[in-house]
Amino acid sequence: MTFPVYIGIGSLRIHPHILFESLAYTTAFRLLIRRVRKDSIAPSQRSSVIVGGMVGALIGAKMLVWLQHIDLIWQNQQQLLLLLLQGKTVVGALLGGLIGVEITKKIFGIHQSTGDVFVYPLIWGTAIGRIGCFLTGLSDRTYGIATNLPWGIDFGDGVHRHPTQLYEILFLGLLILFLHFRSRYQYHNGDLFKFYLVSYLGFRFLVDFIKPEFHPFLGLSAIQLACLLTILYYRRSITQMFQFKN
Secondary structure (H helix, E strand, O other): OOOOOOEEEOOEEEOHHHHHHHHHHHHHHHHHHHHHOOOOOOHHHHHHHHHHHHHHHHHHHHHHHHHHOHHHHOOOHHHHHHHHHHOOOHHHHHHHHHHHHHHHHHHHOOOOOOOHHHHHHHHHHHHHHHHHHHHHOHHHOOOOOEOOOOOOEEOOOOOEEOOHHHHHHHHHHHHHHHHHHHOOOEOOOOHHHHHHHHHHHHHHHHHHHHOOOOOOEOOEOHHHHHHHHHHHHOOHHHHHHOOOEO
16 A cells, blocks of 8 residues: 555546545534534524634644644744645644633623534544545554554564554544443433543553653643543542442
């Protein structure tokens, strides 16, 4: 397999990142529209919450990707500029979106939790997007460190690496199965989102140890530090989600 793996549609050859990122956004948005119909807040308020989340996600994705690669300031400023223009991180988008939603709720006086409707759209969108990350190869910078394991992937530089994009897709698939099972039992409004957030950030905290990133914060990267702080904040959600009540 030669990376990037362009996708042929008729006479067109489409870059995998562009194709699967577009599919991810489209799928997530369609799922979100279907789920908000069952929401308890007014449509106008939900629209404001979605917009606030999108703005926050955009800002967070850019800010955290800059912190993640801050070492490029003194190594390769051109590459850092390219990352700022094109790069983004799912963790930054999640946390920025969360902050944007909470600010919007404060402005409009919304007191109930609004996160559960976002869970499945976020999971499916992320999983589809990671397919594009994997097929893009080295330039996407989402690969892992070198490994001798039999499933290591050569993304084009002769080094067999952990396919961390595929690890993430597998994790998200298992998370969907667990949440589907858990949703049969009683839970408080907002618990699904909190558990999804803590679970995903926990996975990212661990998997980023096998990524060749800059780790200036006591051996942690900026993404890992953001994950850890958020997990500590929401730590009670883990025990709440494992309390199965009919």
